[in-house]
Amino acid sequence: MLKIGPYEFQSRLLLGTGKYPNFDVQKEAVAVSETEVLTFAVRRMNIFEPNQPNFLEKLDLEKYKLLPNTAGAKTAEEAVRIAKLAKASGLCDMIKVEVIGCPKTLLPDPVETLRASEMLLEEGFIVLPYTSDDVILARRLQDLGCHAIMPGASPIGSGQGIINPLNISLIIEQATVPVIVDAGVGSPTDAALAMELGADGVLLNTAVAGAEDPVKMAKAMKLAIEAGRLGYEAGRIPKKRYATASSPMEGMSTV
Amino acid sequence: MELTINGEVIKLPTNVLTVADLLTHFQLNEKIAMVEVNLSIIERSHFAETKLSNGDKVEIVHFVGGG
DSSP states (O other): OEEETTEEESOOEEEOOSSOSOHHHHHHHHHHHTOSEEEEEEEEOOTTOTTOOOGGGGSOTTTOEEEEBOTTBOSHHHHHHHHHHHHTTSSOOEEEEOBBSOTTTOOBOHHHHHHHHHHHHHTTOEEEEEEOSOHHHHHHHHHHTOSOBEEOSSSTTOOOOOSOHHHHHHHHHTOSSOBEEESOOOSHHHHHHHHHTTOSEEEESHHHHTSSSHHHHHHHHHHHHHHHHHHHHHOOOOOOSSOOOSSOSTTOOOO | OEEEETTEEEEOOTTOOBHHHHHHHTTOTTSOOEEEETTEEEOGGGTTTOBOOTTOEEEEEEEEEOO
């Protein structure tokens, strides 16, 4: 069970909704993934095309919690504005704080992320900051009262996987709130590793949306996250330098 | 009345008086739309009573796919 603020989820996979080839594939991928949390961005409407399709309208909103992001914000103030616009929909009170500090790497601005999180907590949001894998920053965010910490595995959409498993594991070790590994996951291996390290969940988008078969990848990610979590709970064996035989040495029949 | 909607100056007929009228005019009243007027966010429950004035800056946004 994953508990974020007042909400409880069976699934530990949080899924982004961007960049799918079409809505039909997306809808099937979302269903197969068994996710209960979907992220969205807030953008201007094309007011001259009222009939343009919107993925949100194709969803049973009873089944999913919406986690809008503040993507596009470069400052805390911009992030707060986007968060308030999202909340004005009346559909959500969770917010993924995303304040980008560099257009090339899309790495989060740590100072603005911290400021935005503090302001949004004061406004009563359920606050999930997307942050770098900096261990001390993660601690500062949880000390503020953030409801989950979402360190990036590697740059957004890069598919490089967890480039600093030490930092991710230190963030998990000190955590008093759920840790969701967010961004940079490329393959089921990456998702399973995050869970084996003890993460409480994984948020991904491009790894599924950009796969050759998004529906199949959604299933793979679901299974990888479940397998990784089970492995973490089961407790893996320590790594040893030399072999230890699995078969007994006694009672060997020799000629 | 002229409004700046999503950065574009648009002339509106005289029967558009409120935020709710504006959304109906563009056939967006059934959509999940969030509205800001002169940097103040308008709650859905206040759409009908929020009057618009010439020169107001209006933002109409919605949820799109994102990660």
